Amino acid sequence: LDKYAGAPLTPFSFFPDLNSSLLQNTYATGWKSTRTAIAPIFAAGKIKAMHETVTSKIETFLEILEEKSRNSEEKFDIYENFQRLSLDIIGKCAFAIDSDCQRDETDVFYVQARKFVSSVDISKSWILVASCGYERRLAGEGSDSVDLLKLLLDRGMSKKEVTENCFAFLIAGYETSSTAMVYGAYLLAKYPDVQRKLYEEIKEMVKSDLSYETVHQMKYLDAFYKETLRYYP
16 A cells, blocks of 8 residues: 555545545555544444433434424425434534534534535634534543544544544534435335334334344344445445
8 A cells, every 4th residue: 555655635625724634635644543543433332332322312303303293284304304413413422512403403513514514614614613622622521421522632633633533524424324314214104014124123122222232133224224325325
């Protein structure tokens, strides 16, 4: 791979200020260090530690859908709810931000992250959000949380490095996750036999609370989402 170290990079040209510390752009200048800092967030132990947080966000999501279906006879677009769910989970698991973005469309994190994703006034949106998170964590706020921001700070990354890699985490997880979920919901609606089979597996496996281990034992659920991603990669 050494011969590729000096090869031209393809930066995010539409975000010129957020490039130099991104993982794909640091092979010649510190790729190993950046990867070592980021990789642990995807370790099984870290993901398991986030399970309770993710579950609580999903419960809020389901409460909102139940309220909408009960209080309105009109159709509604579920995609925005999936987007808010994704952002809520990323906010907590990546940046230790307790957002109310699923219910409050004026929530600061929601508004600024949406501005960022829409390429609107980036200098005052995402950089501001990530920088504030960086300063809060340096001050000790949320020190007991397991999240990307903590891992990057523990590795001694600079404010610029933290901001840029948080940017990559948001881009990688926001639209991708919400889109996968909405396609999954669409396929379940389109194929009720699949929906019934998945429901029966969940009903059989979940006796009380939905644990991290139980999710990983659901073979049909795993197959369903893999097939969803095959249909809509």
